[in-house]
Amino acid sequence: MARDEPGPGRVRGWPVAFRGSEAVAAGLVRWSTLRGPRFRRVHPDVYAMVCDEPDVLLAERAASVLVGEQGVLCGFSAATVLGADCAPRGAPQEVTACGARIRSRPGLVVRREALLPDEITVVHGMRVATAMRTGYDVVRRASCPVEAVVALDAVANAGTFAPERILEVAARHPGARGSSALDDAVRRADARSGSPMETRMRLLVIGAGLPVPELQYPVQDPVAGTVVWLDLAYPELRIGIEYEGPDHFRPDRVRRDIRRITNLVDQGWRIYRFVGQDVLGTPERTVAMIRRGIDQRRSTSDAPWR
Known part of the structure; x- marks a missing residue:
């Protein structure tokens, strides 16, 4: 059992x-x-x-126990249960009350919105909003347009659905608060994004006027018989852009990354590796480095730019 x-x-x-x-x-x-x-x-x-x-799901489990069958985890709480790591730091748990007399309290936000029966599922024993309904909700509740795309990317990736499908949910709830943010988020979202920071890095690059990069681009090593997946890439210029999260600093991961990057450089790739501070703290410097790399490769490459 x-x-x-x-x-x-x-x-x-x-x-x-x-x-x-x-x-x-x-x-x-x-x-x-x-x-x-x-x-x-x-x-x-x-x-x-x-x-x-x-x-790791303790807070969500506790909220689910509190509301029982009279509520459903929704918004960023549902996203966490579904495997999408996009909740803002310190965000309270969110539940939608299904006719119950449940009130918001510190650490818990109770929402009273229409939630249709087929927009509810059970994950890890908890009643939660489905992935598409959650994507629809987190976009409407995000703090800014960038974070709306970050959240939608994460939920769409975890739920394996095309981001535009949240518009189907919106059609079932006309006039819902925050719906004006949906179209922009859907236009800029991409479910292939591997993490929230990868999404922020992609939006930074595009927002600075640089060409739209490929996501999760595969680079084959015919000698080793392996494939390396780049977070972002300009294949024609052999430029790769990688976000290095905390897990990349584990000793075993460092050794693997050394081999990985060395092999890419040996194949003629120029690889830019960034951490969170580069993307969030010094975005202008980060963009300038990538721009210089593109200009240099364009000036020495006969490959057509698309």
């Missing part, structure tokens, strides 16, 4: 995120123990076990 499914002597979500009253009634724990150091209170009557390796 799955962890999230209740059964004889069990409580839904135990011991990750669960209702304290149900756990006590089932004889799984005492109130005195719940108030001790082994557990922490997340919401009224919702508790979680304190452990060294907490569940």
Whole structure:
């Protein structure tokens, strides 16, 4: 039986995120123990076990337990459960109340919007909005146009759907708040983007007037019989642009990247590697470097630019 499914002597979500009253009634724990150091209170009557390796979805699980069958995780909370890492830092959990008397509280936003039955699914034992409905919601709730595209890219990638399909959801909810942001986000979105920072880097490059790069461009190594996928690329000029997240600094990843980049350079590629500070902190310098690289390659290449 799955962890999230209740059964004889069990409580839904135990011991990750669960209702304290149900756990006590089932004889799984005492109130005195719940108030001790082994557990922490997340919401009224919702508790979680304190452990060294907490569940990465703990906040969403706790919100789901709180609303039960009377609510659905939506917006950035649904995106997180669906595997899209696009929620703003410190964002509260979001639920859509299905006729229940649930109120917003610190750390929890309760929305009262129409949610059709086929816009609800179950993931990891939690009731959540479907991927397309979530894409529609996060675009409308994003803090700015760039972040709307970032969120849509992430949800479309995780949900494996074409970004323009959120317009089908919009057609079912005419006049919904924030819908004016949909067309622009759909026009600029691309579900192939591998991460939010890759999306921000792509939008930075395009916004600066540089040509639209290829995404996830494959470069074959005929000798090694392998393929390297570049985040962004100008294939005709053999220019690649890579975003290096924290995982690229692990020792095993560093060694792999050294071989990877060396092989690309050996094949005539010019590779630009950037970190978050380059994209968010010094965007003008980042764009200038790529622009110089394009100009230099254009001046020495006979390949047509498209």
